[in-house]
Amino acid sequence: MEKFPPSQIEHISRQQSFYTTPNWQAPWYQSRRFVIFSAAFLLSLLISQAYNFSRPAVFQSSATLLTIAKTAINQFSNPEMLQQAGADLEHVAIQKELLLGPSLLAITAKKLQETENISLPVSEIRDTLDVLPVTGTNLVKMVAEGPNPDILPVLINTWIDVYLQESSVKSEASTSSTQMIIKDELGSLRKKIEAKRAELSQFMLSSGITSTERIENPVLARINGLNESLNLASEERVKAKARLDALKIAIKHGQSVVPEQDQRTISALETRAQELREKIAEMRQQFTDDYINLDPSKRFMPLELKKLESKLQKLRNQGQLVALSQAQQAYRATRQSVQAIQDQIDELSQQAGEFSSRFQQHESLKTDLEGLEEMYRKTQEKLVKLDAKQAANYPQIDIIDRAYRPQKPSRPDYTRDAMIATGGSFLLALLSVLFLEFLTRKPKTPEAFTVPGIHIHTPAAQDAIPQQPQYRNLAAQNHYALDAPLEKQFSTEQLRMVYQTSSLKGRQLLALLLTGLTLEEATLVELDDFDFPNHQLAITGATPRVITVPAVIHSLFEHSSPCPLWKSTPKATAKELAALLACMANDAGITNSEEFTAEAIRHSYIIFLLQQGLRLQDLEQILGHINSVTLSRYRIYAQPGSNLTLSQIDLLHPALKNVG
Numbered sequence: 001m002e003k004f005p006p007s008q009i010e011h012i013s014r015q016q017s018f019y020t021t022p023n024w025q026a027p028w029y030q031s032r033r034f035v036i037f038s039a040a041f042l043l044s045l046l047i048s049q050a051y052n053f054s055r056p057a058v059f060q061s062s063a064t065l066l067t068i069a070k071t072a073i074n075q076f077s078n079p080e081m082l083q084q085a086g087a088d089l090e091h092v093a094i095q096k097e098l099l100l101g102p103s104l105l106a107i108t109a110k111k112l113q114e115t116e117n118i119s120l121p122v123s124e125i126r127d128t129l130d131v132l133p134v135t136g137t138n139l140v141k142m143v144a145e146g147p148n149p150d151i152l153p154v155l156i157n158t159w160i161d162v163y164l165q166e167s168s169v170k171s172e173a174s175t176s177s178t179q180m181i182i183k184d185e186l187g188s189l190r191k192k193i194e195a196k197r198a199e200l201s202q203f204m205l206s207s208g209i210t211s212t213e214r215i216e217n218p219v220l221a222r223i224n225g226l227n228e229s230l231n232l233a234s235e236e237r238v239k240a241k242a243r244l245d246a247l248k249i250a251i252k253h254g255q256s257v258v259p260e261q262d263q264r265t266i267s268a269l270e271t272r273a274q275e276l277r278e279k280i281a282e283m284r285q286q287f288t289d290d291y292i293n294l295d296p297s298k299r300f301m302p303l304e305l306k307k308l309e310s311k312l313q314k315l316r317n318q319g320q321l322v323a324l325s326q327a328q329q330a331y332r333a334t335r336q337s338v339q340a341i342q343d344q345i346d347e348l349s350q351q352a353g354e355f356s357s358r359f360q361q362h363e364s365l366k367t368d369l370e371g372l373e374e375m376y377r378k379t380q381e382k383l384v385k386l387d388a389k390q391a392a393n394y395p396q397i398d399i400i401d402r403a404y405r406p407q408k409p410s411r412p413d414y415t416r417d418a419m420i421a422t423g424g425s426f427l428l429a430l431l432s433v434l435f436l437e438f439l440t441r442k443p444k445t446p447e448a449f450t451v452p453g454i455h456i457h458t459p460a461a462q463d464a465i466p467q468q469p470q471y472r473n474l475a476a477q478n479h480y481a482l483d484a485p486l487e488k489q490f491s492t493e494q495l496r497m498v499y500q501t502s503s504l505k506g507r508q509l510l511a512l513l514l515t516g517l518t519l520e521e522a523t524l525v526e527l528d529d530f531d532f533p534n535h536q537l538a539i540t541g542a543t544p545r546v547i548t549v550p551a552v553i554h555s556l557f558e559h560s561s562p563c564p565l566w567k568s569t570p571k572a573t574a575k576e577l578a579a580l581l582a583c584m585a586n587d588a589g590i591t592n593s594e595e596f597t598a599e600a601i602r603h604s605y606i607i608f609l610l611q612q613g614l615r616l617q618d619l620e621q622i623l624g625h626i627n628s629v630t631l632s633r634y635r636i637y638a639q640p641g642s643n644l645t646l647s648q649i650d651l652l653h654p655a656l657k658n659v660g
Contacts, residue, residue, distance in 0.1 A: 033433050041429035048421035057409035061152035062143045063160060064134075064400040067095045092138060096131040099142065099163060105129070108155075108162045116154055128152075129159065139400065149406045156403035164397060182383045189376045196369045230341040237334035244327040251320060266315050273308040276301055488600045489607055495655035498588040498596070504556070505565040506584045509577060511553045512564075513601040514653040516622040519574035522598075527563040530554065543624030550652040605653055610634060612649040613642040621646060 028034060098104065105122050112118045120128075132141040142159065144152040280301050499510055512522045521541045529538045530549075537549045557563050566572040566580075578598060585596030606619065616638055620626055 033437070036436055037429045037433050040432035041425050044425035044428045045422060048425060049418060052412070052414060052417045052421055055412050056147050058145055058147060058411050059149040059152060059406045059408075060143060060145045060410035061149070061156055061403045061406050062141050063156050063403040065140050065142060065160070066398040066400055067092065067138055067140060089133070092133045092140060095140060096133065099131050099140070099159075100126065100129065102126075104159075104162060104166060107166065108159045111162055112155065112158050116158070118151060118154065120151075120155070125155070128155065142403070144403070145410065153403035153405050160399065160402070167397060179383065182379060185379050186376065186383065189372060189379060193369065193372045193376060196365065196372055200365045200369055227345065230338065230345065233334060233337040233341055237331070237338050240327070240331040240334045244324075244331045247324050247327050251324065266312060269308055269312050269315070273305060273312060276305040276308065280305060488595050488603075490596070490600060490604045492654045494588075494590060495601070495604065495653070498584050498590065499655055501588045502584045504560065506580060508556050508560065508564045509566070509580060510584070510601070511556055511656060513598050514605050514656060515547065515549060515553060515651075516602065516605060516624075518602065518624075519577050519598045521624075522564075522577060523566075523572055523574055525564055526567075527557075530557055530563070532558055539624070541624075543620075545621070545624055547622055548646070548651060550656075552652060552656055606634060607637050608653055609649065609651075610637040610639070610642075613639045613644040614646070614649050615642055615644065618646055622651070 102122065105125050109120055109122050109125055112120060128144050128146050130143045130145070132143055133139070134141060142156055144156050146152055283301065495510070495514070499507055502510065509522060512525065513519075515537070517525075517539060518541075521539055524540050525537075529540070531537070532554055535549055535551055535554055536546055538544075538546050562568055566577065569576070581596055581598060581601075582593050585593035590596055602623070606623070609619065609622070610616070616631055616634060619631065619634075
């Protein structure tokens with residue numbers, strides 16, 4: 001705690017009541033803040049309200065129309081059906097352009113002059129009127145805005161009447177024009193149909209096409225008949241082949257195979273032979289063979305049986321040959337029939353291909369003719385429906401609501417805007433008070449506090465205390481100590497230790513920093529900046545200057561390649577050099593190596609110069625531009641009354657002296 005002489009303490013005790021007595025305060029309505037708030041509020045309110053109520057009232061009148069886009073054949077005949085069909089945004093946009101067209105507005109102005117004796121230029125009418133589509137419908141809202149509420153409904157209703165009249169005229173003209181166009185289309189289509197029919201007939205005659213049905217033409221009909229005959233012949237061939245194979249199998253197995261005409265004869269002979277066998281068997285049961293051979297009436301029976309059996313065998317053999325021959329002939333006949341029919345089909349196939357090609361052309365011509373006939377029928381339907389309805393290409397119009405005289409202005413809303421102006425004026429007044437307080441704010445003076453027997457004041461109140469010179473100097477020194485730079489100061493031994501343990505690159509960097517350069521300036525140093533004979537260094541950057549460099553520092557760069565060594569890295573940055581300093585401090589065993597910065601080294605060099613007696617103002621010759629506030633902080637290190645110049649002091653830091 002700061003101690004004061006008894007006389008000073010007594011003086012402070014006598015003035016204690018002066019500092020502890022509360023100050024007198026004026027009433028709140030006389031305070032500076034209230035005066036400023038009131039002036040700003042009233043001025044802003046007056047200006048804003050004057051502007052608010054000086055704006056002219058704008059009235060609005062409107063009418064609603066339902067515009068209906070015409071379809072291809074006028075499918076809808078009333079507005080309700082058209083409205084249900086859905087909104088046509090493109091159509092509504094077109095109607096807006098038509099309503100606001102110059103020609104329609106010019107006719108409206110003329111009719112106003114003639115019927116209502118109201119003279120308005122077209123440009124003013126255009127600025128007054130507007131058309132607003134109703135979203136999602138075919139409705140349009142016709143709006144007029146202006147200062148005169150009596151003219152607005154008259155203007156809109158006249159505008160509607162002119163639009164209806166012009167639409168009707170154009171509708172009739174468009175209907176007549178459409179009818180003529182459709183009739184011309186019908187005539188053109190009729191000629192095309194006749195020409196296409198003649199072309200089709202001529203093509204049928206030249207191509208031999210007798211029927212529009214493909215199957216009824218001779219070539220294809222003959223091919224179809226041959227195909228049917230071929231199928232039948234193929235079936236007969238299969239059957240004949242089956243019979244032939246069956247005969248061969250029967251003959252192979254020894255079965256009796258005879259023609260049908262010989263079957264009755266063979267059957268009769270077999271019956272006769274069977275009867276003889278039975279008689280011979282009965283005779284042999286009654287008589288012996290010798291007796292039979294001696295009796296002429298009985299002896300002929302065995303001989304007759306042998307003759308019958310021989311004749312039967314001969315007939316069977318002959319019948320087998322005949323049946324086999326007949327089956328073979330039948331098979332050959334059916335095969336020849338199939339081949340003959342196939343040859344005829346092959347002969348007609350080429351003709352059928354040519355006919356098919358011609359028939360395809362015929363079908364193409366027929367399709368073209370049918371398309372033209374279909375177009376002709378549709379065009380006729382259009383003409384019939386157009387004649388029946390007399391509808392126009394222009395839209396049908398239904399007036400939903402006409403315009404009426406407005407009772408009150410649509411804008412501006414004076415009440416709402418007045419409330420907004422009042423609130424804005426209030427906020428502006430508050431901001432004015434805050435802004436003025438910010439500009440005129442003074443540092444807050446802490447109140448004095450009392451310790452029993454001694455009244456101690458803060459430095460801000462120290463001017464009120466009579467002081468001896470030595471106490472004023474003590475307070476000033478304390479103030480300077482608080483404002484001193486925050487960089488750490490390194491001793492000569494610490495800097496020398498870092499220098500000795502560093503590589504050549506680190507020594508070059510430390511030497512430049514102990515000459516007054518910043519890291520940014522060190523990155524810009526080039527070999528050409530050194531003047532070795534004169535021991536000078538040209539510094540570029542924010543504050544260009546030329547400084548005298550001791551020979552010891554020059555020797556570090558004179559034989560360096562590159563010069564300086566960090567030029568080996570393209571575009572070395574101040575961040576990289578700062579990292580190099582941290583590594584150097586760590587290798588030298590410096591505690592808190594992160595505090596070993598270029599600013600701290602430069603700070604140590606400045607203190608070295610000032611302690612020799614260098615004037616503060618001469619620092620800029622070595623260090624470049626220094627902020628006045630920063631320069632004033634170094635006053636505590638300067639020698640009072642020092643007036644030595646650069647030539648009278650030692651520029652080489654002790655850390656760089658007497659080192660290997």
